[in-house]
Amino acid sequence: MLHYQIKGSGKEDLVLLHGLMESTEIWREMMPHLSDEFRLIMIDLPGHGKSPVYGEIHTMNFMAEKVKEVTDEVCNSKIHLLGHSMGGYTTLAFAERFPEALKSITLFFSTYFADTEGKKETRAKSFRIIKEEYRKYVNAGVPNLFNPFERDVLEGKINFSKEIALATNPEGALAAVKGIMQRPDRRAVLQQLQEKILLLTGRNDSAVDAPKTLAQLPDRQNIKAYMLDCGHNGQLEQPEICAAIINQELLHNLPKKLIL
Helix, strand or coil: CCCEEEECCCCEEEEEECCCCCCHHHHCCCHHHCCCCEEEEEECCCCCCCCCCCCCCCCHHHHHHHHHHHHHHHCCCCEEEEEECHHHHHHHHHHHHCHHHEEEEEEECCCCCCCCHHHHHHHHHCHHHHHHCHHHHHHHHHHHHCCCCCCCCCHHHHHHHHHHHHCCCHHHHHHHHHHHHHCCCCHHHHHHCCCEEEEEEECCCCCCCHHHHHHCCCCCCCEEEEEECCCCCHHHHCHHHHHHHHHHHHHHCCCCCEEC
16 A cells, blocks of 8 residues: 555545655645644655555556555545645546545646647656656756746755655656656546536646646636646645645635636
């Protein structure tokens, strides 16, 4: 079973899934601001943190199945499932296969689109450097995930993110990248899911096309979307604001849209 941590004793189970080259540690800054009404279940996805590498490719469907093993073990009722980046792709795969287990899903600086052919080519070119020069891959890539206009202010958080990435097994990172490339477009999940759907996006996110993601959202009452003035890592760049939105929308369901 995947490694996980549980914090708090609230009545609402909020399951947090990290992104590529991250771990449960990535929630450190946002966690104190999340409501006491939540019981937080933070999971290390396959090949990340303290969870094992299972094979050469970890598809998003496979990751969702492994997450379901954990939630079946530790959760007694329906869950709120939140995924950052790759964790969002896993969240959509989970929602597609196990909608009956959900109270809500949150795409946290993530998207429902599949990779474009150009993006797949870029990922494929990264295979060799992940295998042979992983530190170089991390040091070059991680800073680009933060707001380019605030990197001097965010230096400590960038270094923290690098530390987590460097602690990730390169084989696990590579298996995840290969799985990410295979994921399908899952806009249909947002069209069909009856439970609450929340999106948090970043105006300066270089990894996710936030305007396109928001523009092509299905027009449904159960979907709420927010755009923040940050990059790809809102949990580190704006942890208090992100937590406030999650608390508001998942616990109180106020009818409000917000651009920050």
